[in-house]
Amino acid sequence: xxxxxxxxxxxxxxxxxxxxxxxxxxxxxxxxxxxxxxxxxxxxxxxxxxxxxxxxxxxxxxxxxxxxxxxxxxxxxxxxxxxxxxxxxxxxxxxxxxxxxxxxxxxxxxxxxxxxxxxxxxxxxxxxxxxxxxxxxxxxxxxxxxxxxxxxxxxxxxxxxxxxxxxxxxxxxxxxxxxxxxxxxxxxxxxxxxxxxxxxxxxxxxxxxxxxxxxxxxxxxxxxxxxxxxxxxxxxxxxxxxxxxxxxxxxxxxxxxxxxxxxxxxxxxxxxxxxxxxxxxxxxxxxxxxxxxxxxxxxxxxxxxxxxxxxxxxxxxxxxx
Numbered sequence: 001x002x003x004x005x006x007x008x009x010x011x012x013x014x015x016x017x018x019x020x021x022x023x024x025x026x027x028x029x030x031x032x033x034x035x036x037x038x039x040x041x042x043x044x045x046x047x048x049x050x051x052x053x054x055x056x057x058x059x060x061x062x063x064x065x066x067x068x069x070x071x072x073x074x075x076x077x078x079x080x081x082x083x084x085x086x087x088x089x090x091x092x093x094x095x096x097x098x099x100x101x102x103x104x105x106x107x108x109x110x111x112x113x114x115x116x117x118x119x120x121x122x123x124x125x126x127x128x129x130x131x132x133x134x135x136x137x138x139x140x141x142x143x144x145x146x147x148x149x150x151x152x153x154x155x156x157x158x159x160x161x162x163x164x165x166x167x168x169x170x171x172x173x174x175x176x177x178x179x180x181x182x183x184x185x186x187x188x189x190x191x192x193x194x195x196x197x198x199x200x201x202x203x204x205x206x207x208x209x210x211x212x213x214x215x216x217x218x219x220x221x222x223x224x225x226x227x228x229x230x231x232x233x234x235x236x237x238x239x240x241x242x243x244x245x246x247x248x249x250x251x252x253x254x255x256x257x258x259x260x261x262x263x264x265x266x267x268x269x270x271x272x273x274x275x276x277x278x279x280x281x282x283x284x285x286x287x288x289x290x291x292x293x294x295x296x297x298x299x300x301x302x303x304x305x306x307x308x309x310x311x312x313x314x315x316x317x318x319x320x321x
Contacts, residue, residue, distance in 0.1 A: 009042065009048065017067075024060070026058060043061075046074055048062055049062055115229045116219070116227075117227050126216065127216060131208075132159055133213075134165075135165070137169075140172070141203050141205065142172070144179070157189070157190070171197050172197075172199070173187070175201050176202075178270070178279075179282065198250035198253060201274055212233065215239050253273075260298070266284060267295060268310075268314060268319065
């Protein structure tokens with residue numbers, strides 16, 4: 001018996017499969033109990049055998065190559081089921097997190113749990129104050145809705161004293177935010193300042209979240225209408241869960257020149273965000289022809305045939321996070 005079979009089949013099922021291969025199949029008339037046998041049901045359920053009722057009824061083997069493909073599909077379904085189970089578990093843990101927080105919060109909580117602010121200067125000052133008070137993590141979302149093109153000189157740079165405390169600064173940009181003039185320079189300065197940056201196709205709102213203590217959300221898409229300061233633990237915890245889910249699915253734009261040349265690394269990461277060649281060219285300040293040349297080089301290097309398989313191969317080979 002080939003040992004590889006026992007990695008996907010039980011030993012009885014593997015022996016039965018090899019027997020079916022050698023004999024070409026077994027008669028269900030001569031073996032009436034076979035369809036209900038445990039090893040036969042395993043082969044059928046996993047796509048290694050099937051019942052055929054043309055002429056005499058028989059249990060026949062599935063072609064080995066097809067059987068392996070069936071095994072791969074079965075394993076992929078199992079992984080998907082496990083992933084969905086873990087997502088449900090995360091939701092349940094979120095509820096338990098609230099119970100935990102309720103049991104461990106200080107006796108005196110602030111009464112002003114939600115506050116609407118319409119003064120622009122106060123919003124700006126509050127944003128700085130929140131960043132300075134961070135103990136562990138500052139997380140933000142940027143939608144790409146601007147009242148005017150961003151000025152690279154206004155790129156947010158984490159305060160040095162906060163960075164020295166080991167606070168982590170993370171930002172997720174909507175893809176549209178990278179397609180406006182000046183975005184590339186602002187992104188570069190943010191990264192140099194200490195921000196970890198990723199890109200997601202679409203974000204419904206802006207957000208600044210400090211630890212799980214406070215969140216600042218604009219009242220409108222551009223933020224000029226005002227903002228809401230939230231200190232309610234149940235809401236900030238929910239926003240933290242939302243941000244972490246987006247972060248896990250967003251594409252990193254922090255370069256990794258050890259894998260590919262820096263210019264190709266930039267193009268690869270922007271391709272993975274779904275940006276078109278034209279949008280990538282505008283963002284990087286290069287021609288579309290140059291972008292297409294880099295994309296073709298990446299396809300060849302990873303043995304991919306299109307952008308979808310390029311993304312899969314880049315993640316598989318560890319070229320992107």
